[in-house]
Amino acid sequence: MPPALRFMLAARRSELEGLRGLADTCELVTLISRLVHALQRERGYTNVYLGSQVETYRSQLDLHTEQARALEQDVLQRLQAMDLNAASAADRARLFNRVAYVLHGFDELPGLRRRIRERLLSPSVATAALTRLVGGLMAVVFEAADTAIDPSITRVLVALFNFMQGKELAGQERATGVAGFSAGFFDAGVQERILHLTQSQQRCFQTFGEFADPVAGQRWADLQHSEITAQLLRLREVGMRTSAQHPVDPGLSQLWFELHSQRIDQMHEVETHLAEQLLASCQSSIKLANADLDNHRVLLQRLASLETMGCGDARLFSVQASDLDSPAPDGHGPQMGRSLLDLLQAQTHRLQDANLQLDEARQALNERKLVERAKQLLMNEYALSESEAYTRLRQSAMSRGLRMVDMAQNVLAVAGKG
Amino acid sequence: MPPALRFMLAARRSELEGLRGLADTCELVTLISRLVHALQRERGYTNVYLGSQVETYRSQLDLHTEQARALEQDVLQRLQAMDLNAASAADRARLFNRVAYVLHGFDELPGLRRRIRERLLSPSVATAALTRLVGGLMAVVFEAADTAIDPSITRVLVALFNFMQGKELAGQERATGVAGFSAGFFDAGVQERILHLTQSQQRCFQTFGEFADPVAGQRWADLQHSEITAQLLRLREVGMRTSAQHPVDPGLSQLWFELHSQRIDQMHEVETHLAEQLLASCQSSIKLANADLDNHRVLLQRLASLETMGCGDARLFSVQASDLDSPAPDGHGPQMGRSLLDLLQAQTHRLQDANLQLDEARQALNERKLVERAKQLLMNEYALSESEAYTRLRQSAMSRGLRMVDMAQNVLAVAGKG
CATH class of the missing domain: 4.10.280 (MYOD Basic-Helix-Loop-Helix Domain, subunit B)
Known part of the structure; x- marks a missing residue:
């Protein structure tokens, strides 16, 4: 075979090989998006269970735990089926490393769940542990998006990652609001945090909107204009107007929780659509690459016949x-x-x-990278843990009315690394 | 093996695999930098040979052709030895594609050289053909730099690519000046082109300086302050002051050619140093990754013994x-x-x-990407060939006193793609 043609074919095969590996990763991402949703639910009910001090919510919590456990098994099976020595496994160090972190988190889960049921953990410690695991899962999606080699697939992954992150922030808003309403009013800390979470969600959904397909965009727009969203916005405003002098019925916390939970479930339908898009996108890219490789092979045959x-x-x-x-x-x-x-x-x-x-x-993924980088800098400079560094960065941003990414850029600029 | 550990090891193995593939690529890049230097020499003497219309330079040209041919064989052998199905071959579509283009160029060379010796080509057509091949080889180095997965190796590749590009521009300056001096004076076109080439070289060497190791930087600084550079700068000034009314001795073209050729040979020593750095950098990264993988394995053994x-x-x-x-x-x-x-x-x-x-x-490679992108846009919009689009972009930049990259950004901005 003429050397030029050999390399042309190799280029196409390499693309195809990369796409096949990417398709595997996308299947994993799809399963992860389901698991994250189940863990968010489990976390919500964990909070309710630990907050209530009565056994009423135990059966609901168990139900959500069971659902999450089943999806964990799906993810585990998918991971075990992955061929870590395949050609497409090269240059996937970051992805594999994130997966290792998640697997470590899976090992912690049984003990964590036992302690929750024995009421040995405070709601905030239990939430932090589950949030860490969700964060680890999000990091896998992030690396998948950041290392994907096909633009159309990358676009869907960027949309999905941002939507998942926005939904995760909505989950955090739910928990923050539950604490606020349960106390009868939002103190300054709660108000600031709600404001921050609201703005962060907006940014995530804006980026999602830039990269989502029209159907996903329309579904999100519909949800934004739905009655449930309107109710939630009104309730948020009610909460934001409360104070120690003007408290509201703590019972509103249940309404807040229910509305948020329903809305988060509806959000998950957008994720499901994006996951379908992702697999469709993988299939069409692979089909295209295959057809192209066949064309190259036909050309090769014509060359061979000319040779004779x-x-x-x-x-x-x-x-x-x-x-x-x-x-x-x-x-x-x-x-x-x-x-x-x-x-x-x-x-x-x-x-x-x-x-x-x-x-x-x-x-579009750069924002998160800058925050990660500033966090790491703070960890090194002030000997902080990862979560301490994140909290310090977030609080500095909140108290100055800055976006996280701007605060991160400030931190990096001052350190001469901006 | 615990799944988390399995993925941790896979992450490390994946890095190592990627580094081994990168080391292969770097060996190729080293051979390419030698071949490019030989082709630049051959191109220089081709111009002299075709320009002189006497057979004086034939033996020198043959000598340089022989040297280039030997280095071509080295590159070809290296390419033939590459395992295009190896794990590290995934995601290398761009590199392989550039290699295919170069191999196509190699196939053209024997015919081109024959036509040159038969004086069937004008100096400019022969130069254009050799410049295209050099450009193809530079593109391989560019892709190697743009897809390398190790920051220290990437830095050396970025330094090497920019130095090679600067040297290639110096070669073009040599040819432009030879034409100018041979005519007895630099017309407006030659002056503009010399100015443009000078500025472009400065930018390349500046980027090289940002990424080069201190030894390479020092060698380049020494060459910059050498007597040969000073002489060349004076000769450039002399040329730039000429006009139809104030011509100089056309014999200066030979001095200009000799000084430039000597200086380009000395530049090649910087490239040789960078190539050595590149291989050393690959070896030390691989050593590090191997040691780390061993550490992981030791940990695994300790885990296994704890298990028992x-x-x-x-x-x-x-x-x-x-x-x-x-x-x-x-x-x-x-x-x-x-x-x-x-x-x-x-x-x-x-x-x-x-x-x-x-x-x-x-x-640091973005500048080139922007220019490539603008070029492609012009090709599509005005149905131009690649070299026509490049020439139009370069001439528009020159006539407006803009850098190529700024002109490229203007073109992209106007097209709504900036």
């Missing part, structure tokens, strides 16, 4: 193939050489274009 | 491993769990940090 007709490689890859020279006297050679060069240039442009689109889509 | 002592996995990956809970009563479990978690976090931070450094180093 006495037109050697040297002719086929001759100078006539470039615009350097006048057409050659024979019929086949230059035409074939030209079509090869065209194919090669088309492939180059397609890959270049894909790379640019990838860069654009990944830009 | 009756401390199961569940304990090792228990909640005590996090800061969620109080220390456990037994001695081994939590300590081991903690050390695993530490290892996992250290790995996460290292990978995050590497990723950020990679992003930074790759930013």
